[in-house]
Amino acid sequence: MADQVLVTLDGVVHDPDAPLLHADDLGAVRGDGVFETVLVRDGAPCTIELHLARLRRSAAALDLPEPDLDDWRIAVGLALDEWGADREGIMRLVLSRGRESGGGPTGYLTVGPVADRVEAARRDGVSVLTLARGYSVDMAATAPWQLLGAKTLSYATNMAALRHAHARGADDVIFTSSEGMVLEGPRSTVLISRGRTLITPPIEHGILPGTTQQALFEVAGAHRFRCEVDALRPADLILADGLWLLSSVTLAARVHTLDGLSLPAPEIADEVSSLVGLAAETVGVELDAA
Numbered sequence: 001m002a003d004q005v006l007v008t009l010d011g012v013v014h015d016p017d018a019p020l021l022h023a024d025d026l027g028a029v030r031g032d033g034v035f036e037t038v039l040v041r042d043g044a045p046c047t048i049e050l051h052l053a054r055l056r057r058s059a060a061a062l063d064l065p066e067p068d069l070d071d072w073r074i075a076v077g078l079a080l081d082e083w084g085a086d087r088e089g090i091m092r093l094v095l096s097r098g099r100e101s102g103g104g105p106t107g108y109l110t111v112g113p114v115a116d117r118v119e120a121a122r123r124d125g126v127s128v129l130t131l132a133r134g135y136s137v138d139m140a141a142t143a144p145w146q147l148l149g150a151k152t153l154s155y156a157t158n159m160a161a162l163r164h165a166h167a168r169g170a171d172d173v174i175f176t177s178s179e180g181m182v183l184e185g186p187r188s189t190v191l192i193s194r195g196r197t198l199i200t201p202p203i204e205h206g207i208l209p210g211t212t213q214q215a216l217f218e219v220a221g222a223h224r225f226r227c228e229v230d231a232l233r234p235a236d237l238i239l240a241d242g243l244w245l246l247s248s249v250t251l252a253a254r255v256h257t258l259d260g261l262s263l264p265a266p267e268i269a270d271e272v273s274s275l276v277g278l279a280a281e282t283v284g285v286e287l288d289a290a
């Protein structure tokens with residue numbers, strides 16, 4: 001059982017405190033690469049196959065060489081063995097374009113402990129500010145080089161939005177487009193409920209396809225929920241019965257306060273939170289044979 005795990009894509013387990021990257025790695029100097037963040041529970045990587053599929057799509061969007069997913073599965077298995085099964089962990093898969101001087105992509109993965117804020121967000125929910133993202137819902141189609149549907153390493157603006165919210169006493173952020181449409185959180189997908197209907201905004205509006213939302217929608221029908229994808233405005237968030245931020249690490253964080261307005265918990269709050277946990281633990285969890 002280790003406190004931190006570091007495995008490179010060639011299957012070598014490294015000392016996590018030893019330096020790994022070259023100074024000219026394009027992931028470090030340009031954010032030129034892709035990543036995935038996966039929750040490890042009971043020694044298993046939640047929805048890992050959904051993450052590997054998104055890693056491949058993100059790499060394709062950046063014109064990176066197609067990742068060999070079997071190599072990743074082997075590295076994931078090695079990292080899980082090192083991490084153990086007695087506590088949750090956060091596994092991060094990183095694939096950069098590699099060194100500026102050449103030599104091909106850099107791939108590695110780490111596992112570390114789950115941040116304290118995660119447990120609090122799952123238990124108590126979060127307060128959220130809506131913030132302008134500064135672009136239109138058209139941008140994914142009109143400017144594909146913005147890589148909106150890809151999970152790239154360039155997260156500095158998302159982190160800046162979170163700091164902006166924290167400085168104003170909020171825990172998290174929901175971005176809106178220049179037309180005032182609801183997009184996503186800096187590290188989460190937006191979900192609302194109306195009765196037993198669960199609704200999330202369309203990925204065509206330039207948001208990341210969330211693995212947690214995808215897994216939830218795969219299981220929710222069998223639990224008497226209807227699932228819909230529909231354009232949402234901030235007023236829809238306020239008028240909804242329930243509002244959540246979904247993500248691989250936090251799973252479901254109920255939004256209890258939006259722009260200072262208190263949002264009561266819906267009757268289905270506990271049900272949704274258990275269902276998201278069930279989805280994460282059961283959808284796409286079998287590592288395809290490597």
Ligand SMILES: Cc1ncc(COP(=O)(O)O)c(C=O)c1O
Pocket residue numbers: 037184185186187188189207208209210211212213246247248249
């Ligand atoms: C911008 C953004 N949107 C949505 C999500 C939620 O995706 P997932 O459920 O796969 O974690 C994330 C997760 O990190 C994200 O960074």
